[in-house]
Amino acid sequence: MARPAGYCVNLYSFFDVGAVQRIYLCNLTPEEYVATEAHRQVRPEEICPICGECDCLQSHGTYDRGITQKTGLVDSMCVARFLCVETGRTVSYLPSFALSYRLVQAATFEAFLEGRLDRRDVQRWTELLRQYSRQMGVFGAELLRVVGGGFGRAPPASSSLWPYLKEACGSVAAATRRLVTQFNITLFARYQCHQPATAT
Ligand SMILES: [Zn+2]
Numbered sequence: 087m088a089r090p091a092g093y094c095v096n097l098y099s100f101f102d103v104g105a106v107q108r109i110y111l112c113n114l115t116p117e118e119y120v121a122t123e124a125h126r127q128v129r130p131e132e133i134c135p136i137c138g139e140c141d142c143l144q145s146h147g148t149y150d151r152g153i154t155q156k157t158g159l160v161d162s163m164c165v166a167r168f169l170c171v172e173t174g175r176t177v178s179y180l181p182s183f184a185l186s187y188r189l190v191q192a193a194t195f196e197a198f199l200e201g202r203l204d205r206r207d208v209q210r211w212t213e214l215l216r217q218y219s220r221q222m223g224v225f226g227a228e229l230l231r232v233v234g235g236g237f238g239r240a241p242p243a244s245s246s247l248w249p250y251l252k253e254a255c256g257s258v259a260a261a262t263r264r265l266v267t268q269f270n271i272t273l274f275a276r277y278q279c280h281q282p283a284t285a286t
Pocket residue numbers: 134135136137138139142143170171172173
């Protein structure tokens with residue numbers, strides 16, 4: 087059910103110790119994901135990202151988090167979670183339209199970065215999107231240091247981070263997924279839940 091903008095959603099209920107978060111390619115919009123209960127279709131990777139074994143991941147329910155819709159209104163979505171029976175730790179699979187620990191969907195943040203300030207979703211969340219942008223700027227130097235030449239070309243100054251990521255990855259969603267999958271970071275920070283299991 088859609089809720090008015092500004093509805094307070096607990097984004098942090100999934101900070102359970104040792105939990106791992108993955109971002110999987112999802113071509114649905116948040117609205118489609120919620121309407122079709124797409125979290126029920128999520129299957130874990132064959133190789134467990136926690137222990138490296140096969141066949142150890144069991145369905146472990148879901149957790150709820152907020153996600154903004156195209157209109158900018160906030161909806162609640164379920165994220166699929168699995169339990170590694172070898173370690174007792176959980177792994178969750180966040181669809182790629184969502185940003186880790188952030189309420190506003192990737193496409194709206196991208197529109198903001200593109201200067202499309204007339205869009206309704208951007209207007210609803212302008213202050214929060216400015217905050218996202220600032221966080222991305224602060225983390226930019228670290229991001230470029232980690233990525234290095236990994237995107238096939240020399241990284242620019244952190245002030246031109248978004249054009250660089252756009253050229254390399256195509257979108258905020260694709261950049262985020264690639265950063266998490268290949269480099270264990272997001273656009274904004276390094277989170278423990280994205281680190282390789284062997285490093286924890
Ligand atoms: Zn496992």
